[in-house]
Amino acid sequence: MSEVLVLVDSLDGKVKKPTLELLTAARQLGEPSAVVVGAPGTAAGLKDQLAEYGAAKVYVAESDEIAGFSVAPKAQALAAVVEQASPAAVLISSSGENKEIAARLALKIESGLLYDAVGFDGDANVTQSIFGAAITVQSKVSKGTPIITVRPNSFAPEASTGAGEEVAVSVTLSDADKAAKIVDTVVEEKGSRPQLSDASVVVSGGRGIGNADNFSVIENLADTLGAAVGASRAVVDAGWVPHTMQVGQTGVTVSPQLYIAVGISGAIQHRAGMQTSKTIVAINKDPEAPIFELADFGVVGDLFQVAPQLADEITKRKG
16 A cells, blocks of 8 residues: 655644644545654654554654744755655645645646645545635546645544554755745744634634624634634734634635634635634624524524623533
8 A cells, every 4th residue: 555645743742733634535545644844853652642543663863953934945845755655645734834735846846736734535536625625526636656745624533543653854955945944933832722724613703793802702712612713814903813714715715614603794815714624603693694604503683692691601601
């Protein structure tokens, strides 16, 4: 069985959930193997978890030089592993940085690239959500080793023990690979809520909340569900919340198990960033709001009454 390479994303010494999803998805295409790229010692704390989710091998490309530069060294490291392993495919989580890595890798190994996969079939056909998630298509790479970026939450992570054999990878960086050097790193203060891009539950607020102070209604509902908090473009443009919370075509694309849109009309820009969510719940006082065309469940009512009641009921059920 051919190997399928998975680029590992980690945070604070732990494998991020989208990587576990990719290891699960990789089993549909072949035998999963993980690729860890970073500073010396990065792989040591990740190998056990990677093996737990099916990684037969863990390719390790570590050096201070690799860690000291931007995305180009990661693409070069992946290219080195592709040459060494001759995999059936390379899977990469669909984040902004990872999409650039995927594009660079495609150029290096002269292979086809597919973005934003949400599913596979037994013949390696890829289901993609394209044109702002308005259209779903079946695609297949016709040249080289398929490179596929996969949307978070498209697959449920399932443990499946793998050998986790460590394989060292030697990477030689060119001057071009070292053209963009990291000169400073600022660690964003991490709250208790999950990251928006890969959260399984998201609660978002729109213009209907009225002002920045009222955004606490959205946060309170999210906290009862252990959810990430998002916002529409109108809320971000008004300066009520930072751009990192914007869900939409010009913000973060999410695909959670549950998406709750509160006071959001459903403009196409916003819908493009969330309409592949598995279940969509909309709360809006306007029964003609476009968001209801997309919603699996809709509540027509005052969000300042509905959202707190919903939060209270969820809290009671949890108790």
